[in-house]
Amino acid sequence: MGGRRSALSRLGTYGGPVLVIAWTLFPVLWIVSLSFKPESGINNEKFLPDTWTLENYRTVFDTPLFTSALRNSIFISLIATVLSVMIATVAAYAIARLEFPGKKLILSLALAIAMFPAVSLVGPLFDIWRSVGLYDTWLGLIIPYMSFTLPLSIWTLSAFFREIPWEMEQAAQIDGATSWQAFRKVIVPLAAPGVFTAAILAFFFAWNDFVFGISLTSTDAARPVPAALAFFTGASQFERPAAAISAAAVIVTIPVVVLVLLFQRRIVAGLTAGAVKG
Amino acid sequence: MTSTVTAAPAVGVPVTDRTRNERRLGWKLTAPAVVVMLAVTAYPMLNALWLSLFSYRLTDPGAREFVGLRNYGVVLSDGLWWQTVFTTVIITLITVAVELLIGFGFAMVMHRIIFGRKVVRTSILIPYGIITVVSAFAWRYAFALDSGFINTWFGLGDFAWFSERWSSIFAICLSEIWKTTPFMSLLLLAGLAQVPEELQEAAKVDGATWRQRLTRVTLPNMKAAIMVAVLFRTLDAYRLFDNVFVMTAGAQKTETVSFLAYRQMITRTALGLGSAVSVLLFLTVVAIAALFIKGFKVDLSSVRGR
Numbered sequence: 001m002g003g004r005r006s007a008l009s010r011l012g013t014y015g016g017p018v019l020v021i022a023w024t025l026f027p028v029l030w031i032v033s034l035s036f037k038p039e040s041g042i043n044n045e046k047f048l049p050d051t052w053t054l055e056n057y058r059t060v061f062d063t064p065l066f067t068s069a070l071r072n073s074i075f076i077s078l079i080a081t082v083l084s085v086m087i088a089t090v091a092a093y094a095i096a097r098l099e100f101p102g103k104k105l106i107l108s109l110a111l112a113i114a115m116f117p118a119v120s121l122v123g124p125l126f127d128i129w130r131s132v133g134l135y136d137t138w139l140g141l142i143i144p145y146m147s148f149t150l151p152l153s154i155w156t157l158s159a160f161f162r163e164i165p166w167e168m169e170q171a172a173q174i175d176g177a178t179s180w181q182a183f184r185k186v187i188v189p190l191a192a193p194g195v196f197t198a199a200i201l202a203f204f205f206a207w208n209d210f211v212f213g214i215s216l217t218s219t220d221a222a223r224p225v226p227a228a229l230a231f232f233t234g235a236s237q238f239e240r241p242a243a244a245i246s247a248a249a250v251i252v253t254i255p256v257v258v259l260v261l262l263f264q265r266r267i268v269a270g271l272t273a274g275a276v277k278g
Numbered sequence: 279m280t281s282t283v284t285a286a287p288a289v290g291v292p293v294t295d296r297t298r299n300e301r302r303l304g305w306k307l308t309a310p311a312v313v314v315m316l317a318v319t320a321y322p323m324l325n326a327l328w329l330s331l332f333s334y335r336l337t338d339p340g341a342r343e344f345v346g347l348r349n350y351g352v353v354l355s356d357g358l359w360w361q362t363v364f365t366t367v368i369i370t371l372i373t374v375a376v377e378l379l380i381g382f383g384f385a386m387v388m389h390r391i392i393f394g395r396k397v398v399r400t401s402i403l404i405p406y407g408i409i410t411v412v413s414a415f416a417w418r419y420a421f422a423l424d425s426g427f428i429n430t431w432f433g434l435g436d437f438a439w440f441s442e443r444w445s446s447i448f449a450i451c452l453s454e455i456w457k458t459t460p461f462m463s464l465l466l467l468a469g470l471a472q473v474p475e476e477l478q479e480a481a482k483v484d485g486a487t488w489r490q491r492l493t494r495v496t497l498p499n500m501k502a503a504i505m506v507a508v509l510f511r512t513l514d515a516y517r518l519f520d521n522v523f524v525m526t527a528g529a530q531k532t533e534t535v536s537f538l539a540y541r542q543m544i545t546r547t548a549l550g551l552g553s554a555v556s557v558l559l560f561l562t563v564v565a566i567a568a569l570f571i572k573g574f575k576v577d578l579s580s581v582r583g584r
Binding site for chain 1: 297300301303304305307308310311312314315318319322323325326329336380383384386387388390391392393394396397398399400401402403404405406407408409410411412413415416417419420422424425426427429430431456459460461464465467468510513516517519520523524536539540543544549552553556557559560563567
């Protein structure tokens with residue numbers, strides 16, 4: 001019994017991490033490998049390419065549908081993120097610091113809206129947007145994106161702000177700092193990591209959106225990358241260029257990987273802050 | 279704990295100016311957030327409720343006519359609706375159960391990790407951050423007859439995964455599980471961190487086996503975290519859409535409730551009927567949340583450590 005357990009625990013110590021890494025990276029490596037296969041050699045039924053090529057990346061960057069989708073995705077996601085983090089910061093500050101009736105209700109509302117099925121909004125928005133001219137525009141996506149980036153930011157930021165030692169502001173003022181100095185030198189550095197974390201999580205959500213992207217756009221004027229990927233066609237309408245789609249998929253995964261590499265600790269803290277005390 | 283400047287007024291004591299000002303400021307600062315949240319969800323949802331009472335197709339707006347609850351009757355008496363509900367429930371049950379098991383394993387690995395802590399935590403965030411559509415394409419191409427390697431690796435010959443219902447559902451579940459297990463495992467990891475180390479040590483001293491410590495100490499102490507993780511993931515899984523769209527487009531009876539709503543509203547532009555499906559989807563999600571919060575006593579405020 002004891003021997004089996006120690007063998008098991010040794011396997012857990014060394015094998016566990018290897019298993020986790022294999023699980024997380026395997027499909028990513030697969031799509032990277034696909035993106036380097038020539039379109040003609042994509043059916044080699046092997047994991048790795050027989051010959052490596054950059055042709056797919058060239059194709060993708062020569063496809064206006066993709067380059068405009070990339071631009072749309074970047075700006076729409078960033079604008080939705082910045083707007084919701086700004087509104088959420090003010091609200092979360094009030095929730096963390098002030099005593100007023102209804103603040104629990106606001107947090108519950110945020111949680112309820114974060115759980116909302118996006119598809120339920122698509123029909124009415126499709127109808128309203130077409131009549132007010134927001135269909136197939138950036139703003140027409142930024143607004144629905146805020147339906148999930150805003151509650152998420154409020155939730156994350158309230159959890160973060162609750163942990164900030166706000167007394168330090170008064171302490172600084174007693175030591176002779178003006179209220180502005182106290183705010184700028186004490187509160188901003190304490191609050192900034194939380195705000196930044198909320199922004200990363202909100203950006204991930206906006207970047208990932210698919211439902212609104214395919215329903216509320218029709219041309220490359222506003223169509224974001226995930227929607228463009230799903231509608232990507234090759235030379236003929238019926239050909240789905242797997243290798244080119246893979247190259248495009250790799251390109252849009254790069255920002256995610258960069259953010260994860262740079263801010264791993266903050267993302268983990270932000271993900272768990274809203275749900276469980278981390 | 280919140281470090282509020284003033285304490286809540288005691289019963290019977292008149293509200294002071296300061297309290298009143300604080301309340302007013304609180305409402306002012308949260309007003310934009312509340313207004314935006316209601317405008318982007320409550321308003322369209324009420325609009326969907328309204329549209330669902332009409333027979334209304336965008337292609338024929340002149341024929342728009344009030345039909346009361348007839349759309350709901352049409353949806354609920356249609357075998358297709360129940361088939362999508364069945365598919366969605368099956369996929370939700372499978373994915374959440376498997377994610378809970380694998381996620382718990384991953385959380386244990388991350389909790390006890392000695393070397394490579396940072397590498398593991400970084401790599402586990404990649405599926406979380408990756409676009410669902412990208413994950414769906416990766417798995418679709420892996421299973422595909424022409425470009426895939428899975429049949430070669432497992433000696434399955436020319437088995438067409440996407441030509442049958444259950445093998446399609448298997449592929450969809452795999453993509454969903456791959457992408458969302460990291461989220462589950464991080465929530466569970468936070469729960470594991472809350473289990474008092476002294477209890478583990480005490481149980482060890484008392485001669486408890488590994489299994490006894492797991493079932494008597496670890497699991498009961500992280501029950502709240504497990505329930506929250508399961509609630510979050512269940513609600514998320516029930517709205518499954520992206521993977522189905524990319525991998526099968528609803529073929530081989532893999533259509534989910536979200537996909538049905540989308541197809542009615544956007545593809546068929548039957549806004550009335552589609553809205554009825556949307557409202558039913560929304561009500562189901564509310565029912566699931568209520569079941570967890572009331573039935574299983576998931577207390578969201580207590581686990582947040584206030």
